[in-house]
Amino acid sequence: MLDIKLIRENPQFVRSNLSKRNSPDCLKMLDELILLDKDWRANNTKLNGLRHERKQVTVEIAKLKKACQNADIQFRKATEVDQKITHAEKRVVEQEAQIKNYLLTLPNLLEDSVPVGKDSSENITVKKWGTIPQFSFQPKNHIDLAIPLNQIDMERAGKITGSRFFYLKNDVAMLDMALMHFALEELQNRDYTPIVPPYMMKRGAYEGVTSLGDFAEVLYRIQGEDLYMIATSEHPLGAMYWNEVLKLDEMPIKMAGISTCFRKEAGAHGKDTRGIFRTHQFNKIEQFIFCKPEDSSKLHEELLANAELLYQKLGLAYRVVNVCTGDIGTIAAKKYDIEAWMPAQDDYREVVSCSNCTDYQARRLGVRYRAKEGAPPIGPVHTLNSTAIATGRTIVAIIENYQNEDGTITIPQVLRKYMGNREKITKKR
């Protein structure tokens, strides 16, 4: 959510920033919001005047009653003003709801270093790491490797839940846990607090951490309850301090979220349908930070560096892209993606998304900070989030990058200690 005061005081600045997003709707909304806000303020002032009038009458009645005098005239006046108030209130409440809706829909302001572009094809590669593996044979995709080894069962998952679900079995089931354990240990060594959050959230909390469009497209709702399954632990971690005021000396708060993620993938029909690359359910370790505004740029780089180091330790080649204005999404002011090399696709694919949400998410959530106990709040904090490891896609990368000609898969060195010190994934009964 943007600061309505900034919109009032400096509409040109907001307008020129939002125009980089290549979305005429968004500029139209901004113009409508500015007019609506002006009208609301006028109506609100009028309403306050009426309420004042109403209070005066109440005071008169109290006086007359005390003096045992007749107050019929005042009662009549009260009823009259009440009607006007009811009318004015209705309009003001409606306008407030509309304004809130505009504010929840308008996207974040972008940082200057975000490249201008129309879609993901115009993201800028800022770094490449590692060597793309060369195979002396035709490399297979993760499914054609894992199924003969009896490590993944897609068919039976389809039978009980439909497409985009899976059973992980044997070594790959262990690999899933090993990746979680590995990422968690690395982050704990950097003072990130491990947290298992709730896997469901109320709508009100959810509106604070995500954009309204996500409710239909990605979130599973629990029938008959005001609860949504989390799409990432970013959401319950972000909502953790909902409507709270943090103290300066307790920031930055660095957390490592541990959770399964649930996504409808409603807008992804036909994309990545084979295997476990894009699924309705996967495990993920997520990094999340609450910090002072002046620290967020620096910490954004830290989150990226943490994620990069994990992929370096896993020995997976990747590139880092600076996501452009047309692809960045509603809440981020700047976003990096890490894309790992996927041999079967002969391309880099997204495995990490690392965002600086500046004050946008925090303002929606009402998370502010104060200098010390007793001092008044200074303003909204900044929030940042980044994948550490999402197991599904990382498993795909490992299986494909570490495949051997005989169809077995070498286990990356750093994961062996979590997998009984075995070196290879082989066929299981």
Next chain:
RNA sequence: GCCGGGAUGGCAGAGUGGUUAACGCGCGGGCCUUGAGAGCCCGUGGACCUUCCGGUCCGCAUGGGUUCGAAUCCCAUUCCCGGCGCCA
């Protein structure tokens, strides 16, 4: 799930139908002081208007209701505490 108790500013905690959320702590500013502290004075939730002097409204968990008037009475919901029940 049942019975009982509760939710008031950053914190602690009064107010239990009549305009004003007491007192305190904390925090900010001022006076005093070589300085610090103590002491004293003023201020300290949010929104809106403003000619910058000030003015108005909202705010006592949330949403309704009763009343000329609600932190206070009634109903529903959420959460917390205690007791009972159920449960991996």
